[in-house]
Amino acid sequence: MTQTAPAAHIPLNRERLIAPGPVEVDPRVLLELAQPQMHHRSRDAAAKLMEARGKLSRLLGDPYEAVITTSSGTGAFEGALVSTTPAGAKVVNAQAGKFSERWGDMAKRFGYDVGIVARPWGELLDADEIAEASRDATTLLITHSETSTGALHDLEAISRAVKAQNPDLIIIADCVTSYGVAELRPAAWGVDVIVSGSQKGTATPPGLGFVLFSPEVQARMVQNTAHGYYLDLTRELKGQKAGNTPQTPAINLIYALSTALDRPLGVPLEVLWAEQKRKADALIAAGTALGCPSWTTRPSPAVAVLKAPEGLTGRQIAAALTGLGQRALAGQAPHEDTVFRVSTMGYADRYDALGVAGMLEDAFAALGHEFERGVAVSAAWAAMK
Numbered sequence: 001m002t003q004t005a006p007a008a009h010i011p012l013n014r015e016r017l018i019a020p021g022p023v024e025v026d027p028r029v030l031l032e033l034a035q036p037q038m039h040h041r042s043r044d045a046a047a048k049l050m051e052a053r054g055k056l057s058r059l060l061g062d063p064y065e066a067v068i069t070t071s072s073g074t075g076a077f078e079g080a081l082v083s084t085t086p087a088g089a090k091v092v093n094a095q096a097g098k099f100s101e102r103w104g105d106m107a108k109r110f111g112y113d114v115g116i117v118a119r120p121w122g123e124l125l126d127a128d129e130i131a132e133a134s135r136d137a138t139t140l141l142i143t144h145s146e147t148s149t150g151a152l153h154d155l156e157a158i159s160r161a162v163k164a165q166n167p168d169l170i171i172i173a174d175c176v177t178s179y180g181v182a183e184l185r186p187a188a189w190g191v192d193v194i195v196s197g198s199q200k201g202t203a204t205p206p207g208l209g210f211v212l213f214s215p216e217v218q219a220r221m222v223q224n225t226a227h228g229y230y231l232d233l234t235r236e237l238k239g240q241k242a243g244n245t246p247q248t249p250a251i252n253l254i255y256a257l258s259t260a261l262d263r264p265l266g267v268p269l270e271v272l273w274a275e276q277k278r279k280a281d282a283l284i285a286a287g288t289a290l291g292c293p294s295w296t297t298r299p300s301p302a303v304a305v306l307k308a309p310e311g312l313t314g315r316q317i318a319a320a321l322t323g324l325g326q327r328a329l330a331g332q333a334p335h336e337d338t339v340f341r342v343s344t345m346g347y348a349d350r351y352d353a354l355g356v357a358g359m360l361e362d363a364f365a366a367l368g369h370e371f372e373r374g375v376a377v378s379a380a381w382a383a384m385k
Contacts, residue, residue: 015325018356020147020177020303022199022206023346026263029204032256040251046243052254053240055261056210059180059202060194061269062187064212067237068257070250073176073197076209078106079231080172080193081141083221084213088113089138094130094158097121098148098332099174103141110227121335122295122305125153127161134162139170145178148332150305150341151296152182159189170217176200177302179210180264181345183273192217198253200302201276203346204260207253213237263347277301278384279344279353285383286357286376287342290364295339303343305331312367313337320363326356354380 017024038045049068056066069076081103085091091112093104096119107114117133119125125142134140140162144155155173162169172193178184179194180201186194191214198208211233213221221234230247239246264272283304284294291309299305308314314330317340321328331339342360344353357380364371 013325015327016355017327017346018321018342018344018359019327019329020200020341020343020345021197023203023343024348025203025205026260026347029256029260029347032259033205033252035252035255038251038255040245040249045251045254048251048255048258049240049245049249050243052258052261055258055265056212058265059261059269060212061185062214064186064194064214065218065237065241067211067213067233067240068249068254069209069211069231069233069236070207070247070253071209071231072206073174073195073200073209074102075231076197076211077103077172077174077195079209079228079233079236080195080211081107081139082110082225082227082231083233084170084172084193084217085112085139086222087111087226090115090136091139091141092117092130092134092137094125094140094142094153095119096123096125096149096151096153097143097146099176100141100143100146103143103172103174107141122149122151124151124296124298125158127154127158130158131161131165134169135165137166137169139172141172141174143174144184145175145182145300145302147177147300147303147341148305148335149296150294150299150303150339152178152298152300152302154298155191156185156189159191163190170220177300177345180272181276181302182300186212186214198257200345201264202257202260203263204257205253207250208257273301275350276345279348279350280304281383282350282353282380283342283344283356285379286353286360289375289379290360290369290371292340302345303341305339305341307339308337309369312369314340316367317363320366321359323366324359324362326359326363350384353384356380
């Protein structure tokens with residue numbers, strides 16, 4: 001039987017973030033922000049910086065050196081680019097979505113010789129095509145988990161292919177929504193630089209960017225880059241290795257980050273990755289049961305990007321969820337009506353995935369979409385077995 005629409009507003013509903021960032025934050029992490037203000041040059045602050053950096057490397061699983069920037073992930077990526085790639089060098093940008101396109105635009109702004117390898121949104125990047133374009137390049141800019149399409153590109157295959165053609169190529173990977181969420185083995189795959197941000201897999205409020213440098217790329221970093229002062233990460237890395245930051249850091253957020261990292265580090269990385277995938281599979285199964293399949297054939301565990309069914313738009317579905325107090329997102333322009341996006345990154349578990357399935361049923365009922373009540377929740381349960 002079909003379900004009648006629920007009330008537009010359900011009393012006592014808890015508001016939730018079910019968008020792919022910013023994400024829900026553990027209350028214990030938020031309490032760290034309520035501490036008396038500490039001085040960023042104090043001994044305790046230096047110790048906390050070193051502690052957080054060490055945990056970031058452990059969450060990566062490889063002995064890469066972490067730099068924490070007071071910025072978004074975009075700022076961290078900018079710092080990574082100008083601090084590893086000499087002025088005027090050839091840069092290849094592999095793009096198949098909104099965020100991967102951003103890195104090509106950034107490189108052009110800085111005057112790099114930029115070559116673009118593009119695929120339509122929702123499709124997967126081709127390793128051989130990127131390798132051929134990267135034969136004489138200095139740097140490859142690539143996105144692992146594309147938050148606008150929900151695609152998890154095969155970073156391992158791409159990295160191996162391009163390094164076979166060009167062993168000296170520097171690979172900078174946007175792992176903003178895959179770090180701490182999807183399987184990521186940069187040392188084994190040959191990825192030189194990993195970039196992420198605090199409001200995604202590490203479940204910390206927005207405001208911090210992370211860049212993790214391989215031992216090999218550190219020896220090749222640009223000294224005194226003309227493209228950055230605040231984001232000169234060569235200088236920043238040297239300072240942070242000693243527990244210092246050249247600029248004033250968001251020290252309160254660093255305290256919160258260190259606490260937030262304890263949760264994902266409480267299990268082996270393989271267990272963490274498997275559980276994140278299980279939750280995402282549940283969201284995709286719930287959407288499919290309602291006539292909203294995944295937009296991509298290789299979904300990221302960070303976000304379910306689901307096609308809107310006939311007669312509805314992504315914006316309508318996202319608005320209906322917002323009306324229930326659940327903050328989801330429509331697609332990125334120009335695909336706002338094609339898809340909608342839901343996520344269980346951050347402080348969420350498998351039961352939250354079941355809750356999202358129920359929220360989708362309520363939202364679709366409110367929109368007059370016919371379905372058998374319980375199909376989305378049942379499909380989510382089955383996907384998590």
